Amino acid sequence: MDVLSFLHILFAVVGLISGAIAIAKRKGDVFHTWIGRTFVASMVFVNVSAFAMWPKYGFSFFQPLALWNLIWLLLGYYYAAKKPNKKWLVNHFYFIAYAYVGVLAAAIARIPASLGFAPAEAAFISIGVVFCIAAAFIEKYGKRIKQKSV
Secondary structure, three states: OOHHHHHHHHHHHHHHHHHHHHHOOOOOOHHHHOOOOOHHHHHHHHHHHHHHOOOHHOOOOOHHHHHHHHHHHHHHHHHHHHHHOOOOOHHHHHHHHHHHHHHHHHHHHHHHHHOOHHHHHHHHHOOOOOOHHHHHOOOHHHHHHHHHOO
């Protein structure tokens, strides 16, 4: 395994762990801010490094997903850092939650490929299942945040 691939995986694991901690712990305090920044920084590296791997491993559907994830990640960070309107918390929640689901889905999508299944088909199914399950939880919790922010 080359250095870039190793760092990509390492930072993805850091992102998965820091994101899970940020979700599980109390919101709005200094710890949440720092663990959230750790999540964002590690995920920026993961998403950018997905493009750096393109010359070596070729183009895959992971590159467009990495771009999409990077946009959602940066928007989620923007809403938390700048608080540009009254809906900043709702926007922050949705963008960051789906960015986290993106890295979770990508990690799970790699499992079937590692086991020798057809990579594209197994990955698409894995990503779809993860997003469907996660969307139900995100939308349920998001409604609570919307009601509190009104």
